[in-house]
Amino acid sequence: MPEEGIQRRRYPRYSTSLDATVYLATGAIEARIVQISRGGCLIFPPLPSQPSPAIKLSFQLSPDMPSINCKAEIVYNIMDRGSGIAFSEISEYNRDLIRDHFENQPAEKCSPAP
Numbered sequence: 001m002p003e004e005g006i007q008r009r010r011y012p013r014y015s016t017s018l019d020a021t022v023y024l025a026t027g028a029i030e031a032r033i034v035q036i037s038r039g040g041c042l043i044f045p046p047l048p049s050q051p052s053p054a055i056k057l058s059f060q061l062s063p064d065m066p067s068i069n070c071k072a073e074i075v076y077n078i079m080d081r082g083s084g085i086a087f088s089e090i091s092e093y094n095r096d097l098i099r100d101h102f103e104n105q106p107a108e109k110c111s112p113a114p
Helices: 092-103
Strands: 014-024 027-036 040-044 054-059 068-078 082-089
Touching: 014 040, 054 082, 068 092
Parallel strands: none
Antiparallel strands: 014 027, 014 054, 027 040, 040 082, 054 068, 068 082
């Protein structure tokens, strides 16, 4: 039986600090991705409320890599923590780039998020 309190996630999450541009219905804003996985990310600061959860997101895993552009949805907002984002339209290639980038980083640069 698994330990109580351990969360089961579909994909591992990685702590990071990536600049991102978020395209909302009201316009583009700059934010920071503080956790990421193949399936989504946590953005800080929390995104403003809007009528639809649909957004577009653009970010780079490193300066020497091309931008990842995808469609996503805001799943939750927690004022002191950020906005939980689920990727709704992202290529399998880009999902693999995210995984490979963080799994191939030295341990001190990248650690799985709690």
